[in-house]
Amino acid sequence: MFDQLAELxxxxxxxxxRLPEIYAAGDxxxxxxxxxRHAELKPVVEAWRAHEAATADLADARDLLEGESDAEMRxxxxxxxxxxxxxxxxxxAELRELLVPRDxxxxxxxxxxxxxxxxxxxxxxWAGDLFRMYDALARRHGWKVEVLSGQPSxxxxxxxxxxxxxxxxxxxxxxxxxxxxxxxxxxxTESQGRVxxxxxTVAVLPEAEEVDVAVDPNDLEIDVYRASGPGGQxxxxxxxxxxxxxxxxxxxxxxxxxxxxxxxxxxxxRILRSRLLQVERERQEAALSEARRGQVKGGGRSEKIRTxxxxxxxxxxxxxxxxxxxxxxxxxxGEQLDEIVDALAADERRRQLGDDGA
Numbered sequence: 468m469f470d471q472l473a474e475l476x477x478x479x480x481x482x483x484x485r486l487p488e489i490y491a492a493g494d495x496x497x498x499x500x501x502x503x504r505h506a507e508l509k510p511v512v513e514a515w516r517a518h519e520a521a522t523a524d525l526a527d528a529r530d531l532l533e534g535e536s537d538a539e540m541r542x543x544x545x546x547x548x549x550x551x552x553x554x555x556x557x558x559x560a561e562l563r564e565l566l567v568p569r570d571x572x573x574x575x576x577x578x579x580x581x582x583x584x585x586x587x588x589x590x591x592x593w594a595g596d597l598f599r600m601y602d603a604l605a606r607r608h609g610w611k612v613e614v615l616s617g618q619p620s621x622x623x624x625x626x627x628x629x630x631x632x633x634x635x636x637x638x639x640x641x642x643x644x645x646x647x648x649x650x651x652x653x654x655x656t657e658s659q660g661r662v663x664x665x666x667x668t669v670a671v672l673p674e675a676e677e678v679d680v681a682v683d684p685n686d687l688e689i690d691v692y693r694a695s696g697p698g699g700q701x702x703x704x705x706x707x708x709x710x711x712x713x714x715x716x717x718x719x720x721x722x723x724x725x726x727x728x729x730x731x732x733x734x735x736x737r738i739l740r741s742r743l744l745q746v747e748r749e750r751q752e753a754a755l756s757e758a759r760r761g762q763v764k765g766g767g768r769s770e771k772i773r774t775x776x777x778x779x780x781x782x783x784x785x786x787x788x789x790x791x792x793x794x795x796x797x798x799x800x801g802e803q804l805d806e807i808v809d810a811l812a813a814d815e816r817r818r819q820l821g822d823d824g825a
Contacts, residue, residue: 482501521551584665593650646771780794
């Protein structure tokens, strides 16, 4: 671990020295990436240097104790050593936390897709309740909510509703909500007062950012030839037409509209970048669709992540075994929902640190 920290400290120092140059160059993408990495490294390097200083102080105190004969001074040094040992242990724990890999989607906006699953119209009503729960939760945290689409059901619920939640910590809090949510209650559609079990699914996806396409010139095969008109006749006497083949993808773009070879090449490259951007977006959408399928599973009542039982005023998260008797407050987006999220986040962190609780 300490070899890795020394390497990160060298990277941090080099980056900090280059920041003014990077910002002055005017490349906004490079500046954003440099700023992000600097902010990511800074707390790790500061904690490591504090650990190094505390370790050195501890060694000095032990050396002094070894050569000290005065009883009062030895007592003082023992107290100093105990304090330094505690500081070293605390800083090592902090470093282990800081070195846990960061979720690459942290900081992104969140797309929530809520759908009624098993249970007919009651499932749609439940999907509407979940939508209102997340809307209230978002507003309490100061996140912005934008409804992208919705299909209301006949009785005031939703067959499906999709919203974007915008906030710096929205992803880190909402990502645990993905999966089937089971409800046990007497539906408004039930005339006999019987408790029914229904379910709605929640998919949680990071909002896709605009993809920048960088084309490596080494990946291009560029051919030039004479432009041709109808019937294949030559329309000029110079090799101005351009055909560009992107070897990794196999995409081929030709352009012969301009008389200048350079202009045709620039146009072809613009078209190629647009096509590569579309390919990347389609790939991302396919990956998100796969993630969505993994999250919602079949949407069945038995495939639940959480159960909301109205009769018992109970909410149970089955992943961490947390049960609260505060259903009304949870559905109102209250702090009790944060308690469940905190337990899920702590469980994830324990697993990342290799502590299975045994």
